[in-house]
Amino acid sequence: MKTGGRVATFTLQDVIRAGVDIGLPALTVQGVADTLGVSAAAVYRHVAGRSALEGLVGEAILDRLEISDNRDDPAVAHLVGFAVQLRRFALRHPGSAQYFLRMFPRGPSGTRLLEQQIAALGRRGYDPATATAFSGAIATLSLGAVVAEQERAIGLRDLEATKAALAELAGSRVLRQASAAIPEHTQEDYFVFMLTAAATGLVNQFPPGRPITVTPSDQP
Structure with missing residues (x-):
């Protein structure tokens, strides 16, 4: 030029x-x-x-991602808040969820965010190893859920396949009853439901002071 x-x-x-x-x-x-x-x-x-x-x-x-932390939030609320902010950011930046899942952190921005999470969970009594494991688990679940949500949105564009799936659902009495009993909700509502369960499980399994493990162990 x-x-x-x-x-x-x-x-x-x-x-x-x-x-x-x-x-x-x-x-x-x-x-x-x-x-x-x-x-x-x-x-x-x-x-x-x-x-x-x-x-x-x-x-x-990734350098544009800023995670806010309400210091009054207990650990579960903090982890869910982290997840929601990560989801919203990834949805605003198509392709970022897939990119982050491949390798994180890989540069100074990712390192900054992970260090911030270690500090935030440290204020809640967690050592750096446990904070890193918690943050990694929540980020992986969050980003995986975003990728699944994006793939479903692509699938819904196939009207014939969508009609077939709905017809299959309508043809099962068990599935009709189950679906009818689930309250109306948004994609983010369901995301919070999943991530709250995951965060609660992590916090219950590893309270502050308990060494982090990645293999099943007996409950205290």
Whole structure:
């Protein structure tokens, strides 16, 4: 791209901004080049390839995530609040849930968030190892739920498949009765239901002072 007879210059930050604008699902080196009005070869002078580009863009997106902590909340409420904030952020940034699930933390933004979680749970009596395990478990469940929610939304676009699924449900008396007994709820309501159960289980299994384990153990 030339402007006024001179080759336009761009920086790595320009590459990252263009990548964030494109979004993780559609991110390609060529897409960034097209957005910047330069050649793909020029972009490759700043990034080694698509994987490196994804890391830079994912890190830039994650840098926008700020988790608030009400210090009066007990551990379960804090963990559920963390989960809800993570869900909302991931839904606002398509592709971020999949990216975070592949490796977290992988850069300074992820490290910052994990350190904040260790500090928050530390104020509630948990040692860094247990806080890390709690945060990782809740993040994995939250992001997995977001991916499932996004996949269901894609599936619902298939009207024929949706009709078939509803017909199957209507054809089962047991499932009709079960569905009728479930209160009306939003996707976030159901998410909170699941994550509250998970957080409660973690806190009950590992109260402050109990060493963290990842294998089944007898209840105290």
